[in-house]
Amino acid sequence: xxxxxxxxxxxxxxQSEKASHDARLRAVLDHATRYFMAKRGAxxxxxxxxxxxxxxxxxxxxxxxxRLPELLEQLEQSATRAGTQVxxxxxxAQAREIITGIAQGCGAQVVVKGKSxxxxxxxxxxxxxxxxxxxxxTDLGEFxxxxxxxxxSHIIAPAIHKSRADxxxxxxxxxxxxxxxDGASIPELTLLARQALREKxxxxxxxxxxxxxxxxxxxxxxxxENEGNIRMSTTCPPVHVAVMSLEKVAAxxxxxxxxxxxxxxxxxxxxxxxxVSVLTGPRRVGEADGARESHLVILDxxxxxxxxxxxxxxxxLCFRCGxxxxxxPVYQTIGGHAYGSVYSGPxxxxxxxxxxxxxxxxxxxxxxxxxxxxxRTCPLGIDHPKLLLRLRERxxxxxxxxxxxxxSAAHTFLSLHPLAYRLAVGAARAVxxxxxxxxxxxxxxxxxxxFADTRQLPELKRPxxxxxxxxxxxxxxxxxxxx
Amino acid sequence: xxxxxxxxxxxxxxxxxxxxAPLCVPAPPARPASLPVGPDxxxxxxxxxxxxxxxxxxxxxxxxxxxxxxxxxxxxGAQRYARWSExxxxxxxxxALAGLTRVTNIGAxxxxxxxxxxxxxxxxxxxxxxxxxxxxxxxxxxxxxxxxLPPTHVCLVPRRALLPDVSAxxxxxxxxxxxxxxxxGGQLPSCLNLVTGPSSTADIELVLVRGVxxxxxxxxxxxxxx
Numbered sequence: 001x002x003x004x005x006x007x008x009x010x011x012x013x014x015q016s017e018k019a020s021h022d023a024r025l026r027a028v029l030d031h032a033t034r035y036f037m038a039k040r041g042a043x044x045x046x047x048x049x050x051x052x053x054x055x056x057x058x059x060x061x062x063x064x065x066x067r068l069p070e071l072l073e074q075l076e077q078s079a080t081r082a083g084t085q086v087x088x089x090x091x092x093a094q095a096r097e098i099i100t101g102i103a104q105g106c107g108a109q110v111v112v113k114g115k116s117x118x119x120x121x122x123x124x125x126x127x128x129x130x131x132x133x134x135x136x137x138t139d140l141g142e143f144x145x146x147x148x149x150x151x152x153s154h155i156i157a158p159a160i161h162k163s164r165a166d167x168x169x170x171x172x173x174x175x176x177x178x179x180x181x182d183g184a185s186i187p188e189l190t191l192l193a194r195q196a197l198r199e200k201x202x203x204x205x206x207x208x209x210x211x212x213x214x215x216x217x218x219x220x221x222x223x224x225e226n227e228g229n230i231r232m233s234t235t236c237p238p239v240h241v242a243v244m245s246l247e248k249v250a251a252x253x254x255x256x257x258x259x260x261x262x263x264x265x266x267x268x269x270x271x272x273x274x275x276v277s278v279l280t281g282p283r284r285v286g287e288a289d290g291a292r293e294s295h296l297v298i299l300d301x302x303x304x305x306x307x308x309x310x311x312x313x314x315x316x317l318c319f320r321c322g323x324x325x326x327x328x329p330v331y332q333t334i335g336g337h338a339y340g341s342v343y344s345g346p347x348x349x350x351x352x353x354x355x356x357x358x359x360x361x362x363x364x365x366x367x368x369x370x371x372x373x374x375x376r377t378c379p380l381g382i383d384h385p386k387l388l389l390r391l392r393e394r395x396x397x398x399x400x401x402x403x404x405x406x407x408s409a410a411h412t413f414l415s416l417h418p419l420a421y422r423l424a425v426g427a428a429r430a431v432x433x434x435x436x437x438x439x440x441x442x443x444x445x446x447x448x449x450x451f452a453d454t455r456q457l458p459e460l461k462r463p464x465x466x467x468x469x470x471x472x473x474x475x476x477x478x479x480x481x482x483x
Numbered sequence: 484x485x486x487x488x489x490x491x492x493x494x495x496x497x498x499x500x501x502x503x504a505p506l507c508v509p510a511p512p513a514r515p516a517s518l519p520v521g522p523d524x525x526x527x528x529x530x531x532x533x534x535x536x537x538x539x540x541x542x543x544x545x546x547x548x549x550x551x552x553x554x555x556x557x558x559x560g561a562q563r564y565a566r567w568s569e570x571x572x573x574x575x576x577x578x579a580l581a582g583l584t585r586v587t588n589i590g591a592x593x594x595x596x597x598x599x600x601x602x603x604x605x606x607x608x609x610x611x612x613x614x615x616x617x618x619x620x621x622x623x624x625x626x627x628x629x630x631x632l633p634p635t636h637v638c639l640v641p642r643r644a645l646l647p648d649v650s651a652x653x654x655x656x657x658x659x660x661x662x663x664x665x666x667x668g669g670q671l672p673s674c675l676n677l678v679t680g681p682s683s684t685a686d687i688e689l690v691l692v693r694g695v696x697x698x699x700x701x702x703x704x705x706x707x708x709x
Contacts (some may be wrong), residue, residue, distance in 0.1 A: 025705070048515065052514075053515070055511050055512050056512065060513030065506055066507070066508050068497050069498045072493075072494065072497070087486070088486065088489045089489065090489050090493060094489065138696065140684045141684075144686065144687070157686055157689065158686070189686060190687065190692040190694075190695055194694070194696060195577050201594070201696070204592055208563035226684060227682055227695040228697025231697065234674075246497075252649075253657075256653075260652075261650070266548050271613060272611070272614035273614075273679065274678070274679050274681070274697070275678060276616075276677035277676050278652075279674055281670070283673050286592055286622070288589055289626050290621065290673060305496070308496075308499065308500030308504065310504035310506075313506070384688055
């Protein structure tokens with residue numbers, strides 16, 4: 001598959017189709033998702049009272065949502081008292097304007113960034129670059145995809161789709177390392193990235209990060225990472241901007257601690273991530289490092305509307321551990337890029353559908369087998385399938401019959417209404433027992449033709465439903481005979 | 484639209500959403516009791532740290548601790564070091580590291596100076612048994628970058644600093660709040676770092692590499708008397 005940043009959720013179907021035929025991508029995804037699931041499984045097996053800790057983390061997140069306006073006001077007050085400048089942004093454009101304004105205000109020529117989904121969501125980098133600022137992604141995976149001009153493909157491991165030879169070729173070209181061999185080892189490549197980015201950290205005028213948790217009662221921002229790049233971004237440059245989507249608040253330090261007990265274990269199987277920073281305001285008198293000036297940008301970007309929906313608001317519980325991606329058979333098959341937006345996998349299909357214009361995301365809720373693996377995996381108890389079904393209904397309520405999503409929507413309707421399904425398939429099979437002709441039938445919507453083209457049906461002489469009826473009859477007879 | 488307008492609109496939208504459909508939060512189950520910090524605490528900590536490639540060396544006297552730190556510096560080939568100014572009583576670290584150059588001028592251009600250092604020495608305010616996390620609270624003479632920029636980080640952990648798990652963090656933070664702050668409970672420290680093992684990444688082919696942006700080596704010296 002040719003990778004470029006031209007992916008869009010609008011083309012989810014085509015992108016999924018292509019991705020699912022990419023043998024190398026599937027091998028990489030298979031390895032990566034198994035790796036994360038195994039590490040996570042081992043960590044949870046050894047985690048005493050796991051379910052109780054999950055329930056407490058869920059409760060901390062629910063509390064945050066249930067008191068969101070008052071907690072955000074409290075956060076603003078306590079952060080301001082700690083010396084942080086607090087900004088509010090309704091949408092991505094406002095957030096970009098605030099952050100580019102801060103960059104210009106401090107004369108920033110070099111900006112270093114910690115990995116954050118939210119700055120991807122608001123497309124911050126191009127806005128900063130448009131003003132002539134150098135912007136560096138400093139998480140190794142993000143650095144690699146930035147050099148390649150690609151979007152991240154996984155919340156936790158943005159460059160899992162790249163091999164070491166890909167990375168060597170990229171560093172050779174983009175870092176001016178003409179002698180770098182394709183056979184360079186992974187530790188060697190990591191060291192090269194360390195050296196290249198160390199210079200940038202020391203030269204940077206501004207560090208930009210996301211926020212894992214913002215504590216309302218203390219005004220603290222909590223950042224979780226493994227590499228140390230976020231610590232560097234908040235320690236070396238004179239100015240730090242933290243960007244948070246407004247639901248990332250926690251009422252108290254206790255709630256934050258309950259979340260920290262669960263988040264690393266669920267994300268990477270670690271008892272704690274290598275570095276957790278609790279930052280409260282800028283550096284104080286007598287301190288030699290840390291930002292002298294700290295900013296917090298509180299961004300809505302569609303979330304307040306999601307909070308108003310009593311069912312769909314559950315998606316705002318998410319703290320981005322990424323476990324649902326790894327558990328999802330669809331993600332395991334198509335990877336992150338096919339979703340065409342910042343967020344991928346089950347939670348990505350939800351968030352993108354909720355936050356982006358409906359006409360761009362019509363197909364996303366249908367990229368789900370409703371198997372429920374995500375729901376069982378989610379430590380916060382988010383019921384992704386239920387929410388995706390609701391989004392499908394919503395799409396149908398507002399959709400048009402000639403829309404590209406119609407075929408899959410029709411399939412959904414049929415799968416939700418067993419009798420209609422039996423009748424429809426039975427009717428088709430009366431003329432075409434193995435549905436061989438379906439892709440070639442004239443006048444079919446292309447969506448349905450694609451559907452049939454990529455699925456192999458077992459060669460049934462009798463439809464399954466009929467077989468089932470036969471079996472039940474047989475069993476019934478046996479039971480009667482034995483009684 | 485004015486800045487205050489933006490803020491008011493967001494808060495009003497959130498309030499309206501919750502008013503139309505209130506969100507009830509059932510009481511969560513009680514937080515499970517933390518494991519006690521018992522007589523075997525150092526053994527437990529060493530076992531948690533081993534998979535992170537972190538070695539815990541135990542010292543029963545200041546002289547033994549000094550020897551451990553000198554050994555670590557030699558094994559890591561360190562020539563220049565920096566340290567937090569406050570060290571436990573009776574422990575002369577500059578004497579222990581007499582063969583090395585101490586970088587002291589880390590006021591302005593702190594990070595530039597610390598980027599030239601081979602070994603950073605800190606004193607943990609706490610360590611969490613459950614995860615093997617060191618708790619480092621920044622302040623005057625306690626630079627954040629000492630535990631971050633040098634390739635080797637050596638951390639001293641007094642026995643009384645051992646705590647069960649991250650649920651102890653709120654109390655610890657409040658204990659270090661600046662009581663002179665103008666609001667109740669005081670101001671929290673500007674920066675607390677939990678450090679759990681060396682800096683690490685698995686971003687290329689999911690192969691674990693220690694030492695990306697932060698230290699690739701973390702050594703811990705337990706101070707059993709302190």
